[in-house]
Amino acid sequence: MTPGLSSLSDTRLIALFREGAQEAFEEIVRRYEGRVWSLVRGMTRNDADAEDAVQDAFLAIVKHIGRFRGASSLSTWIYRIAMNAALMKLRRRRHDDRTVAIDESLPGFDGTGHRVAALPDWHPAVDQVLLNKELGEKLRGWIGELPIEYRTVFLLRDQEGLGNEEVAAVTRLSVAAVKSRLHRARIHLRERAKAYVHGGA
Amino acid sequence: MKPRAVHPLRTCRETIALLTEYMEGDLPPPIRRALERHLELCAPCAGYLASLRTVRAAAAGLRRTAMPAEMHRRLHAVLGLRRQVPRPARRRR
Secondary structure (H helix, E strand, O other): OOOOOHHOOOOHHHHHHOOHHHHHHHHHHHHHHHHHHHHHHHOOHHHHHHHHHHHHHHHHHHHHHOOOOOOOOHHHHHHHHHHHHHHHHHHHOOOOOOOHHHHHHHOOEEOOOEEEEEOOOOOOOHHHHHOHHHHEEEEEEEHOEEEEEEHHHHHHHHHHOOHHHHHHHHHHOOHHHHHHHHHHHHHHHHHHHHHOOOOOO | OOHHHHOOOHHHHHHHOOHHHHHOOOOOOHHHHHHHHHHHHHHHHHHHHHHHHHHHHHHOOOOOOOOOHHHHHHHHHHHOOOOOOOOOOOOOO
16 A cells, blocks of 8 residues: 555545546545445345445446545445445345334334333343344344345444434435434344344244 | 323323434434433333443444455456555454
């Protein structure tokens, strides 16, 4: 890696890349490949599709970098390209049949709006399951069950750590829609962890 | 279940629907205060909030999966990178 490139801003790197500096593109790849992989792997749920999506995304970045005007951050722009590449892979598969209906995860209420809990509602063991690194794969599996429109928002917000406004910019949803999907996704995951601790799947 | 008389402003349904916005700090002060009053009186809803925070922390703590080495090599070949770019040895947050 060329010394000094890693300390340059995204804006400067793009300018250098447009001037023909291959090293600038290499630095963009180095800076973003982990994030792109992480998002598309979570979205597609398998290595082969994720590999295709990562390649498609970076080839699209090379092709369209001239269109990048800086209206959004480079991060937002790259995440959007990555998200679209993963969605294209999923569409080509035509069905995404391992998801669950997340309405089933919403808590039950009685006629006055008070909650009806069939199971002891939460337990310290649930926290232990979720925070135990060895069970991270379990959580990944549950995230993978989310319908894609919820999975994408959850991955961007809670796994990738983007803010609500940036998730909205990547997905072109309203901030209110982002929050709504995030809320339902978190509730689903909470209920899955609870069911697991109480002896479910 | 909890006694209903102690919920002066909000039902559990209303409270739970607002918990993500509460966690994000996005509620207007009067609604936030009403929700906090509910949480003080309603242990199940307070537990629900704690569990949603646990979900958020668990997701943030997921180790970012690394691209398998062979795929990483192929990506750089497809992109025509002239030399191997060092793999970032980073973990999430």
